[in-house]
Amino acid sequence: MTGKQSRAPDVSGQSERSSLLRHGALGADIPIAMNTVTIRPASFLKKLRTISEGGFTGVGLWMNEIDNYLKEPNARPVNELLQEFRLAPVEMHSFHDWQYLSSAERKQFNREAKDFFLKVNKMGIDCPVAAIATYDRVGKISEAVRDFKELCAIAEDFGIRVMFESVGWSKQFHDLNPSWEVVAGADCANGGLLFDTFHFVKTGSKLEDLEKISMEKVFLVHISDAKPLALDFKEQSRKFRFHPGEGEAPLKDIVKSLANGGYQGFYCVELFNEQYWADDPVTVVSDSKASLDKLFGSLSHP
Numbered sequence: 001m002t003g004k005q006s007r008a009p010d011v012s013g014q015s016e017r018s019s020l021l022r023h024g025a026l027g028a029d030i031p032i033a034m035n036t037v038t039i040r041p042a043s044f045l046k047k048l049r050t051i052s053e054g055g056f057t058g059v060g061l062w063m064n065e066i067d068n069y070l071k072e073p074n075a076r077p078v079n080e081l082l083q084e085f086r087l088a089p090v091e092m093h094s095f096h097d098w099q100y101l102s103s104a105e106r107k108q109f110n111r112e113a114k115d116f117f118l119k120v121n122k123m124g125i126d127c128p129v130a131a132i133a134t135y136d137r138v139g140k141i142s143e144a145v146r147d148f149k150e151l152c153a154i155a156e157d158f159g160i161r162v163m164f165e166s167v168g169w170s171k172q173f174h175d176l177n178p179s180w181e182v183v184a185g186a187d188c189a190n191g192g193l194l195f196d197t198f199h200f201v202k203t204g205s206k207l208e209d210l211e212k213i214s215m216e217k218v219f220l221v222h223i224s225d226a227k228p229l230a231l232d233f234k235e236q237s238r239k240f241r242f243h244p245g246e247g248e249a250p251l252k253d254i255v256k257s258l259a260n261g262g263y264q265g266f267y268c269v270e271l272f273n274e275q276y277w278a279d280d281p282v283t284v285v286s287d288s289k290a291s292l293d294k295l296f297g298s299l300s301h302p
Contacts, residue, residue, distance in 0.1 A: 030296050033058025033090045034288065035222070035270035036065060039281035044069040045081070046281065052085035054285035058266045059087040061127070062094075063116065079124035089127035090266045091163070091194070091220055092120055096132050099147045100139040110154060117158040128161035128219045130194050133173035141178065145185035152188035163194035163219045168203045169234045175203040180213055192219035195258075196270070198241050201226050201249040207257050215262040222270045223292075225249045241271045243291040251295055259299075267292070 034056045036047045044065055051059055059082070069075055082089055095116070098109055120129065131151060148164060155162045166179040173179050176195075183193050195218050200210070225247030229236055244251050255267075269288050276284045 030292075031058060031088075031266045032056050032289070032292055033060060033088070033266045033268040034285065035060030035091070035268055036062060038269055038271040038273075038276065038288065039284050040277045042281045048081055048085045048087060050281045050285050052087050054282070055289045056269075056285070057086065057088060058090040058268065060091040060093070060268050060270060061089055061125070063092060063119070066123070077123070082125070088266075089125050090268050092125065092127050092129045094130040094132050094165075095151070097134065098131060098151060099134040099144055100137040101147075110150075113151060113154050114158075117155055117160050120160060121158050126159075128163045128192070128194075129155065130163050130165050133164065133166045133170045133179065135167070135170050138172045141181055141185065144172075144178075144182045148182050148191060149186040149188055152186060152191040156188070156190050161190045161192065161219060162188075163192055165194040165196065166199060168199045168237060174199075176200060176205045176209045176213070180209075183217055184214070192217040194220050194222065196222040196224075197249060197251060197254055198222070198224045198226050198237065200254070202236065207250075207253060210254070210257050211261065213261065215258065218258070218263050218265065220265060221258060221263065221267050223251065223255075223267045224269065224271050225251065238272045239274050241273055243271065243288050244269075244295045245291045252298055255295070255299065 032055075034051045034054075036044070036051070036059065039047055039050060042050065048059065061078075066078055069078070095113065098113070101109055116129070120127075131148070148162075152162050164179055164183050166173040166175065168174050173182075179193060183191055193213065195210075195213075199205075223244055224241040225244050226236070226249045227240065227242060227247040229240055231240065269292070271284075271288070
């Protein structure tokens with residue numbers, strides 16, 4: 001198993017993509033996905049259909065949502081649905097509370113992790129699993145490296161990749177630098193980063209930080225916009241993420257930095273926004289696709 005990114009079938013090579021960007025021709029060929037949480041109230045089947053018909057070629061998944069869907073009387077295998085809708089699975093959510101555990105907690109978590117990975121395998125879904133950084137616990141980076149390496153070792157037995165995702169309200173892993181230190185320190189072929197533009201911007205991370213990252217270790221990019229709201233960080237993250245271009249995040253510069261560094265994977269729209277959840281899912285997906293087209297199209301005009 002290698003630490004490759006999830007890709008659309010027609011994505012061009014890394015060197016060609018970076019060259020296109022430098023010469024102002026990149027845009028339409030960037031693979032795009034949408035996390036199902038973006039249109040949360042819709043049924044699982046409707047989400048897949050709407051995302052596919054809206055022009056996306058990948059989808060971000062949640063295990064709890066899949067579990068609920070599979071309880072329905074006429075549920076079909078999820079891998080068959082993905083093939084039918086021509087959607088590449090780009091992520092499966094997710095692990096929480098897996099860092100800095102006691103010995104007893106660690107044994108329990110490892111059992112749960114094995115069950116999770118086994119379930120993904122049995123579903124026939126090939127995508128990386130997100131491991132969310134601890135919110136409240138703090139420890140030594142060497143211990144965080146150990147924990148991530150152990151999780152990757154368990155996942156490797158199932159041929160699965162693991163993505164470390166930092167969150168802005170984590171006491172220790174709220175920005176890019178310590179998260180990258182863990183992934184780089186673990187140096188696992190199947191271990192990488194889930195890079196989120198919202199958390200990157202709202203925590204004050206810099207493009208210089210992103211340029212230090214080895215892009216072969218970025219397994220997925222979550223893309224959304226942010227506004228300078230006078231709200232708690234967690235509340236903004238859970239209720240007020242916006243379509244690219246509707247906020248003030250320097251998304252064009254971020255995408256350029258990623259592509260110039262060699263990133264060639266999916267950009268996955270993940271929007272937690274109560275207004276979008278109240279809107280027609282078809283409209284939300286259409287607006288999101290249009291916002292990405294505009295963003296990526298602008299890359300051809302340096």
